[in-house]
Amino acid sequence: MTCSESMFFLIGLFMSGVLTCFGQRDLIATMPDRLDVLTGSCMQIPCSFNVLEQHKNTFKATIPTFGVWIKTHPDVHQYPGNVIFHSNGKVNRYQGKITGNMSQNNCTTVFFNVTTSYSDKYYFRIDGQPYRATDPKKSVNIVVSDFPSSPIITVSGEVKDGNPVSLNCSAVAPCPEHPPELTWTLPTQFTSDNQLQENSDQTNSVLSTVTFTPSYLHHEKNITCTAVYPVGTRNKTAEHNMMLNVSFSPKDTSASISPADPVSVGSCVNLTCSSTANPPVTNFTWFQISGDKPTQVASGQSYTLNVTVDGGLYFCEARNSHGCGKSKEVQLAIKGKTGMRKTSRLHDGLERTDSPQGQNSPVGTVCTNQATAREEPEEPAEDQPEEIHYGDIDFSKLQTKGTPAAAQDRVQGQESEYAEVNVTGRGAQEPPLNYLDGLYAQVNKRGAC
Structure with missing residues (x-):
C-alpha cells in the first residue's frame, strides 16, 4: 500500500x-x-x-x-x-x-x-x-x-563491621526478551541472586542481590554493579560505582611519644593517641600503669607532660558510639635515670636515697609516696645472740665501712644500699649492740600510686 x-x-x-x-x-x-x-x-x-x-x-x-x-x-x-x-x-x-x-x-x-x-x-x-x-x-x-542507563545500587540496613548486609542492584529491562545480565565487583566474597521482576508501573527490571559480611577494612572501598545488555550480535554495558561506608568501633589504636628518645627531667614530652573509627572517635583517655593497676591521668588526643620524675608506662583508649579500642603500652624513658638519686623522708622521719628506675609515680608530680624498708638479716654468727633488738637509727652518726657489711645488692633490677648502723637498746635488761651485722636497709624505689 x-x-x-x-x-x-x-x-x-x-x-x-x-x-x-x-x-x-x-x-x-x-x-x-x-x-x-x-x-x-x-x-x-x-x-x-x-x-x-x-x-x-x-x-x-x-x-x-x-x-x-x-x-x-x-x-x-x-x-x-x-x-x-x-x-x-x-x-x-x-x-x-x-x-x-x-x-x-x-x-x-x-x-x-x-x-x-x-x-x-x-x-x-x-x-x-x-x-x-x-x-x-x-x-x-x-x-x-545509544547507551544504557546506569543500574541503581541500594543498601538494606546499616553496613556495620561484622554484620551481614544485603546490597541490591537493579537495571531496567525495556526488552524483557533480552534482559540485562548483572555482575558485581566487591572487595570480599559474596553470594548473588538475579531475577526479572515487574515494577509498580508494569515495566520490567532485573534485580541482583548480594549478601556479604563487611569488615572495617572494607570502609571506603569501591563496589561496582555492571549491567550487560545484549543488542544484536554485541553487548552494551553500564555500571554503577559506590563507596562502602562501614561503621566500626576504634581500630588500630596506638600511642606515641615525642620525642621518642630518653628525655631529661624538667623537659616536656607529648603523648599522642591515634585510631581509625567510623564514626570518628569522640573521646580519648590516657592511663598510666601504677603497679598492676591502670590509673586515668588525662583526656584528649594529646597529653603534654613536664617530666619531673621517672617516666613509666602509658596507654590510651579511643571511643565512639560503636565501642572502644585500646593501644599497646609505651614507655616514657628518662635520660640518665640510672645515675639519679632522690632524697625523701619516710613516715617515721628517716631519710632515704633511692633510684628513680622502676618507679611508677605519676609523671609531672613530685613523688611524695611513702616507701617501706625491708629488713633481711643475715645468718647470725655462732658467738652472737640470735635475738635481734631494734632501736632508733641515728643517721647523723652513721659510719660507712668498706666491709662486706656495706655491700650492695640488686633485687629485681633495683639498686639497694646497705649500711652498718648503731642501735641503742631500749630495755635495761637488753645488752647494747655496737653493730648489727646482717641488718640491711633496703629502700624500694617504686612509688605506690
Missing part, C-alpha cells in the same frame, strides 16, 4: 463507525510515564485500558477490536499521519505487535529494532466497529539512546 493509499485508508477508517468527540476522555489508558530504550533493541510498552461505563456495551459489541499507537499528537482526525502502528496490519511504520489480550483490556505492545527516531510521546487508541476512542490525557515518553 502506497503512502497516499494509507492516508486514504486511515481517513476512511477513522471517520466510519461511532465516533467520540476528540478531547473527551471516553477511554482511560494506563501506561508508564517514560521508557528508556537502547538503539537496536526492542521495547515493551506495558498498557491497559478502561472504557467508561456508558460505552461498555458499545465496546463489547465492537468486533474486531484493534489497537492503534499514535505519535506526537493524539488527534488522528487532524494528524492521521501520526499513526505509526495499527494492529490490523494496514499500518506498520514501526515493526511491532500487541502481545496483550485486547478483550481483557490489555494493550501491551512490543516494538522491535528501535532507532533514535522513535524518541517521542505516544498515545493509545481503540479502533473498531462500532466503538473507537483515544485517551488524549495519557502518553508514554519514549527515550532512545
Whole structure:
C-alpha cells in the first residue's frame, strides 16, 4: 500500500463507525510515564485500558477490536499521519505487535529494532466497529539512546563491621526478551541472586542481590554493579560505582611519644593517641600503669607532660558510639635515670636515697609516696645472740665501712644500699649492740600510686 493509499485508508477508517468527540476522555489508558530504550533493541510498552461505563456495551459489541499507537499528537482526525502502528496490519511504520489480550483490556505492545527516531510521546487508541476512542490525557515518553542507563545500587540496613548486609542492584529491562545480565565487583566474597521482576508501573527490571559480611577494612572501598545488555550480535554495558561506608568501633589504636628518645627531667614530652573509627572517635583517655593497676591521668588526643620524675608506662583508649579500642603500652624513658638519686623522708622521719628506675609515680608530680624498708638479716654468727633488738637509727652518726657489711645488692633490677648502723637498746635488761651485722636497709624505689 502506497503512502497516499494509507492516508486514504486511515481517513476512511477513522471517520466510519461511532465516533467520540476528540478531547473527551471516553477511554482511560494506563501506561508508564517514560521508557528508556537502547538503539537496536526492542521495547515493551506495558498498557491497559478502561472504557467508561456508558460505552461498555458499545465496546463489547465492537468486533474486531484493534489497537492503534499514535505519535506526537493524539488527534488522528487532524494528524492521521501520526499513526505509526495499527494492529490490523494496514499500518506498520514501526515493526511491532500487541502481545496483550485486547478483550481483557490489555494493550501491551512490543516494538522491535528501535532507532533514535522513535524518541517521542505516544498515545493509545481503540479502533473498531462500532466503538473507537483515544485517551488524549495519557502518553508514554519514549527515550532512545545509544547507551544504557546506569543500574541503581541500594543498601538494606546499616553496613556495620561484622554484620551481614544485603546490597541490591537493579537495571531496567525495556526488552524483557533480552534482559540485562548483572555482575558485581566487591572487595570480599559474596553470594548473588538475579531475577526479572515487574515494577509498580508494569515495566520490567532485573534485580541482583548480594549478601556479604563487611569488615572495617572494607570502609571506603569501591563496589561496582555492571549491567550487560545484549543488542544484536554485541553487548552494551553500564555500571554503577559506590563507596562502602562501614561503621566500626576504634581500630588500630596506638600511642606515641615525642620525642621518642630518653628525655631529661624538667623537659616536656607529648603523648599522642591515634585510631581509625567510623564514626570518628569522640573521646580519648590516657592511663598510666601504677603497679598492676591502670590509673586515668588525662583526656584528649594529646597529653603534654613536664617530666619531673621517672617516666613509666602509658596507654590510651579511643571511643565512639560503636565501642572502644585500646593501644599497646609505651614507655616514657628518662635520660640518665640510672645515675639519679632522690632524697625523701619516710613516715617515721628517716631519710632515704633511692633510684628513680622502676618507679611508677605519676609523671609531672613530685613523688611524695611513702616507701617501706625491708629488713633481711643475715645468718647470725655462732658467738652472737640470735635475738635481734631494734632501736632508733641515728643517721647523723652513721659510719660507712668498706666491709662486706656495706655491700650492695640488686633485687629485681633495683639498686639497694646497705649500711652498718648503731642501735641503742631500749630495755635495761637488753645488752647494747655496737653493730648489727646482717641488718640491711633496703629502700624500694617504686612509688605506690
